[in-house]
Amino acid sequence: MGACSTLCLILITIFIPPLGVFMISGCGMDFWINVLLTILGYFPGHIHAFYLEYVYYQRRDLDPATRATMKPASGVYSERIQNGGQSHDGPIAAV
Numbered sequence: 001m002g003a004c005s006t007l008c009l010i011l012i013t014i015f016i017p018p019l020g021v022f023m024i025s026g027c028g029m030d031f032w033i034n035v036l037l038t039i040l041g042y043f044p045g046h047i048h049a050f051y052l053e054y055v056y057y058q059r060r061d062l063d064p065a066t067r068a069t070m071k072p073a074s075g076v077y078s079e080r081i082q083n084g085g086q087s088h089d090g091p092i093a094a095v
Helices: 003-015 017-025 029-040 042-060 064-069
Strands: none
Touching (some): 017 029, 029 042
């Protein structure tokens, strides 16, 4: 993702936190937790969404060996976020 995509994701998350989480994690446990937190209060949904995005972007640029040795982030249930959007073996190579 480039800088423009990151900025768009942040703007979407400001207005609709579950949509921002859906864009990085898909329709999994993290998304549904964020929907529940947003229903319970708009501010907790933001905190959760921005925490997930922080973990995602922090791990996205790490090499696979470093990412594999890292302890899983607490409160993050999506493997996609834990791995920074990469597979366990690293980025998908073009054929």
